[in-house]
Amino acid sequence: MIELLHVTKSFDEGQNQVHAVKDVTLTINEGEVFGIIGFSGAGKSTLVRCINLLERPTTGTVTVAGQTLTSLSSRELRQARKKIGMIFQHFNLMASRTVFGNVAYPLKGSGLTKQEISDKVHKLLELVDISDKENAYPSQLSGGQKQRVAIARALANDPSVLLCDEATSALDPQTTKAILLLLKQLNVKLGITVVVITHEMNVVKEICERVAVMEQGQVVEQGDVFTIFSTPEQKVTRDFIRTTSNIQKVEELIGKNNAVTLLKPGELIVRLSYMQRNASEPLISTVSRQFDLDMNIIFADIEIVQDAPIGGTVAIISGERQNIDAAIEYLLQKNVGVEVIEDAGVS
Amino acid sequence: MLEFLNSLIPNVMDKLPIFYAAIADTLIMVLWSGAISFVLGLISGVITTVTKPGGILENRIVYEVLDKVVNLFRSIPFIILLTWVMPISRAIMGTAIYVRGAIVPLVFGTVPFFSRQIESALAEIDHGQIEAALSMGSSPLEIIFRVYLRESMGGIVRGTTITAISLLNLTAMAGAVGAGGLGDFAIRYGHDRNQMDVTNVTIVILVIMVSLIQLFGNRLVKKNTH
Numbered sequence: 001m002i003e004l005l006h007v008t009k010s011f012d013e014g015q016n017q018v019h020a021v022k023d024v025t026l027t028i029n030e031g032e033v034f035g036i037i038g039f040s041g042a043g044k045s046t047l048v049r050c051i052n053l054l055e056r057p058t059t060g061t062v063t064v065a066g067q068t069l070t071s072l073s074s075r076e077l078r079q080a081r082k083k084i085g086m087i088f089q090h091f092n093l094m095a096s097r098t099v100f101g102n103v104a105y106p107l108k109g110s111g112l113t114k115q116e117i118s119d120k121v122h123k124l125l126e127l128v129d130i131s132d133k134e135n136a137y138p139s140q141l142s143g144g145q146k147q148r149v150a151i152a153r154a155l156a157n158d159p160s161v162l163l164c165d166e167a168t169s170a171l172d173p174q175t176t177k178a179i180l181l182l183l184k185q186l187n188v189k190l191g192i193t194v195v196v197i198t199h200e201m202n203v204v205k206e207i208c209e210r211v212a213v214m215e216q217g218q219v220v221e222q223g224d225v226f227t228i229f230s231t232p233e234q235k236v237t238r239d240f241i242r243t244t245s246n247i248q249k250v251e252e253l254i255g256k257n258n259a260v261t262l263l264k265p266g267e268l269i270v271r272l273s274y275m276q277r278n279a280s281e282p283l284i285s286t287v288s289r290q291f292d293l294d295m296n297i298i299f300a301d302i303e304i305v306q307d308a309p310i311g312g313t314v315a316i317i318s319g320e321r322q323n324i325d326a327a328i329e330y331l332l333q334k335n336v337g338v339e340v341i342e343d344a345g346v347s
Numbered sequence: 348m349l350e351f352l353n354s355l356i357p358n359v360m361d362k363l364p365i366f367y368a369a370i371a372d373t374l375i376m377v378l379w380s381g382a383i384s385f386v387l388g389l390i391s392g393v394i395t396t397v398t399k400p401g402g403i404l405e406n407r408i409v410y411e412v413l414d415k416v417v418n419l420f421r422s423i424p425f426i427i428l429l430t431w432v433m434p435i436s437r438a439i440m441g442t443a444i445y446v447r448g449a450i451v452p453l454v455f456g457t458v459p460f461f462s463r464q465i466e467s468a469l470a471e472i473d474h475g476q477i478e479a480a481l482s483m484g485s486s487p488l489e490i491i492f493r494v495y496l497r498e499s500m501g502g503i504v505r506g507t508t509i510t511a512i513s514l515l516n517l518t519a520m521a522g523a524v525g526a527g528g529l530g531d532f533a534i535r536y537g538h539d540r541n542q543m544d545v546t547n548v549t550i551v552i553l554v555i556m557v558s559l560i561q562l563f564g565n566r567l568v569k570k571n572t573h
Contacts, residue, residue: 052482054482088475094476096498
């Protein structure tokens with residue numbers, strides 16, 4: 001659906017060139033929700049602007065829905081852009097127009113009659129669930145409502161792609177959830193391909209099927225969200241995952257000599273993390289029974305990503321040392337990540 | 348009443364026809380050069396904005412030339428400009444004197460000022476809105492009319508108010524080319540013949556005119572703010 005081939009974007013800043021995007025090659029499939037995540041300055045906003053050529057790539061080609069945008073005339077490009085909706089962090093609604101006026105904006109000159117435009121706008125407002133605000137001005141709306149209007153406006157010309165540039169970054173957590181849910185619904189209902197730019201891993205976790213991680217203008221890692229979450233390869237990816245999970249906090253507790261994590265001789269603390277979609281097996285009780293061990297779960301953080309549990313458990317294991325070793329062996333065989341955080345040693 | 352006015356402002360009452368003619372001359376100068384300057388300044392301000400580096404029709408040469416020309420005319424004191432553009436005035440209007448002769452210099456004095464006012468009004472439009480319009484496939488012309496001009500209506504009205512008042516000021520100098528008007532009236536009689544009441548009445552009339560312009564402008568701004 002969207003194909004970026006060796007896309008590079010550089011800006012001249014005085015004497016030196018800044019490479020905002022460096023040689024990015026990316027394929028986004030039709031009908032998927034694709035996330036692009038990166039810390040600020042990673043080049044993700046520039047990259048998404050390269051998709052509809054708001055920023056023309058310095059080199060490389062951009063193909064959307066079979067059209068190579070980088071080789072179109074400006075008139076053809078404008079036509080192509082009508083089929084690529086975009087929403088923004090700060091909504092960018094026009095203050096002098098009502099909600100109706102904003103959504104009707106892109107429909108002018110589309111060949112529809114006044115009545116048809118009016119019908120279309122009402123349908124769109126219904127779709128994003130904001131019909132009651134039709135005559136309000138943007139200044140009278142909350143952030144979430146503004147973004148709904150912006151989404152309706154972006155969908156006006158029935159685009160096949162919706163680009164979301166930090167669309168939830170200016171919203172509170174609850175509103176963020178609602179907007180993400182709406183995007184997901186639109187994806188399912190309309191079959192529209194959604195590209196989500198964000199610096200929040202939660203957003204990716206919530207709605208994306210695949211994700212690309214950006215750092216310093218490059219895509220350093222990409223894949224389906226579950227794999228990225230369970231087996232992140234790059235440090236930046238792990239940093240992002242850490243922001244969404246509390247499982248790393250246990251180290252802080254150990255560092256502080258918290259009573260919860262104090263070990264008796266012969267015990268050890270392990271972190272078990274689920275790498276595959278098999279957490280439904282009762283691993284902990286199986287291990288405990290089979291190897292005659294006591295496992296005291298002191299911390300667990302398991303979430304559902306793409307309909308499979310992901311995350312891990314931190315537990316204190318006590319028992320015979322050879323049994324413990326055998327248990328760890330067994331868990332590894334079951335593709336559970338085992339990390340010994342602290343070992344009190346054999347007494 | 349008449350008696351009272353006769354004793355309060357004897358010199359004005361003495362030459363009422365000249366006084367009315369002076370008001371008429373001022374209004375004619377403001378309206379004519381104002382209307383022409385509005386159109387030219389609007390065009391110039393819009394062109395400057397869109398051809399700026401990073402603008403939707405970025406064009407270095409057009410921008411630099413326009414910017415320099417505006418600066419040039421902005422830096423010439425109006426009293427000098429009045430005489431400097433006389434040849435152009437003669438070429439366009441057929442004369443360089445009287446009210447007809449004053450229109451051209453007034454336009455030259457006002458367009459650059461108004462152009463800057465428009466520029467700053469348009470600069471208040473958040474770039475995000477332009478970006479949004481581009482992402483929806485709007486053409487540059489559409490963006491100018493449907494986003495820039497429409498969204499900055501409040502700012503444009505405000506700039507127009509300021510410019511209209513400054514134009515009214517400039518007309519006071521037009522007497523130097525024999526254009527008449529209130530400024531000329533005040534200088535000729537109020538100052539030269541030491542008839543203070545003439546000057547005072549002129550000031551009152553100008554204050555009323557400025558207040559009306561401001562009042563009208565504020566009303567319009569309010570109507571265009573949501």
